[in-house]
Amino acid sequence: MAEESLFHEPIGLLPQQKSYDGVLFPIVLSPNPTHPTTVDLTEAIKANRTYIDTLLHRSGAILFRGFPVSSASDFNDVVESSGYEDFSYGVGGAGSRTKVVGRVYTANEAPPHQHIPFHHEMSHSPVFPSKLFFFCEVEPGKGGETCIALSHVIYERMEQKHPKFVQEMEEKGLIYSRVVGDESDHSSPVGRSWKEVFMTEDKTVAEERAAKLGMKLEWMESAVRVIIGPKPGFIYDEIKKHKIWFNGVVGRFEDKLNNDPSKAVLFSDGTPLPADVSDDCSKIFDEECVALQWRQGDVLLLDNLAVLHSRRPLITLPRRVLASFCK
Template sequence: MAEESLFHEVVGLLPQQKSEGGSSFPVVLTPNPRIEKPIPLTEAIKANRTWLDSLLHRSGAILFRGFHVSSASDFNDVVEASGYEDFSYGVGGAGTRTKVVGRVYTANEAPPDQNIPFHHEMAHAPVYPSKLFFFCEVEPGKGGETCIALSHVIYERMRQKHPKFIEEMEEKGLIYTRYVGEESDPSSPIGRSWKEVFMTEDKAVAEERAAKLGMKLEWVEGAVKVIIGPKPGFRYDEVKKHKIWFNGVVGGFKDKLNDDPSKGVVFSDGKPLPTDVPGDCSKIFDEECVALQWRKGDVLLLDNLAVLHSRRPLIMLPRRVLASFCK
């Protein structure tokens, strides 16, 4: 069957849905109402992988809504149907996650009242997933939106707002510093212990694994100081011929050993970032993002190199969103 007979693209379903380069962001696909017998999402994806890949490349994000996907196992079947190779969330990941089934994990288990800043998944690591799947198993009571933004749009707006900062960032690169505790910290969005992050209890092994990820470890009492970089603050998309915002400038977190998030990201020479940059960038994110209000059964597919994502605080429980990562 042709893709036109399986999917129906809906424009205007999301209040903040945008148009970028002739394509909607995100693209919203629902079952074709003209088909009497609903086609499972797994079958629709298998039949149209090439078309969906092209759609994802143009848009950066696809929301599948209204399909019968009700459980973690159903979601795992959808991920498998995509044909994308599994990316195991293992060494180096800072967010606390629990494996649910197959290739499915919980989304970041940070306390629901906390905001998770915009980021590309595992952008600090030399190897990171190229595509992300999210699935709403339990619809939020209120709040808890997953927000998405096109990375090249953020880069261009920051270049217009802070040209000197962008020039310096591109010239020098950035260094990230965070403290990782001996024990996990459930109150933090990046609360995995160093033993969990590096999947070992041996400090020497942790140092070896960190080095492979471009990280340096400095041991302090009850924790380890993790130094990442220097790393470029942007990447260049060779296919689309534009630069993308690929950094953690807005991702600073307070923790028990560092109460000043501004120290978490500096230029490679140790010079602090201009004080107004993180705030201005946050405002641009708010203006450019699409805030997805989850509905039960929603499946969201993101191009991790083109789209940043975040999570707003949850105002009313419950909420359960699951995730899967692809190479």
């Protein structure tokens, strides 16, 4: 029996699934219904690591649906079974999250009514995870979809829509700034205090750690402005030979400390981005994304370079999605 026979690629299980050049996005894997026993996801992944890597490289996203994964501990076992090295969510991470067990964290703990814009995990840092796992422990009633989009598709469409902007972005690079408080604010998607972000209460140590991440700190009363960059707005994928959209142009968070979102992202020379760029990019994301309606037990594996993700507001509680990060 071929190892791949532990998995089944069902048709129509995910109606919003897309296809690019004949490759499905995301690829959906479920237990093979003809297998004589219950298919354990951890064992299936262990037996098919090369197969999984090939699918992930091809599509950028794999949804495992219908497997008996019910708890954070189960999810941690799934992550361990992948063989991917752990990426600890430590210095530099701005998202509010809590460690649950092993390599598992809560997904962003921002209030459920808030929209979390499209982003690559920790794209502002020189070191970021290469792969992400998400797990639905509690299925949401309504809303709360995790949306995913292919980075190179977004780049190509933005280059068609705003060629002058994309050229200028490539030539100049981008600078990001956000204000981080002395105390954590869990009402914000980027609400970790500077003490949590840099894992110290010493301002000098914080500045040293920030500098290693390419960040500059400007101290304010009861807060600090974190300036990141200049950073390129794209990355060239040497293997797939295309450019990917790797920036925070649409990263407008509801954050009371950052009272002027228009200054959150600037060209490296300090000039503002064209007024229509962010809105047009958001529209392209809406057109190209797959909005994943979570089912309890779902496990989603993403290539963090190839795919951006976001969260839609939750209309009906509860919802509990967990995350894990891999090198």
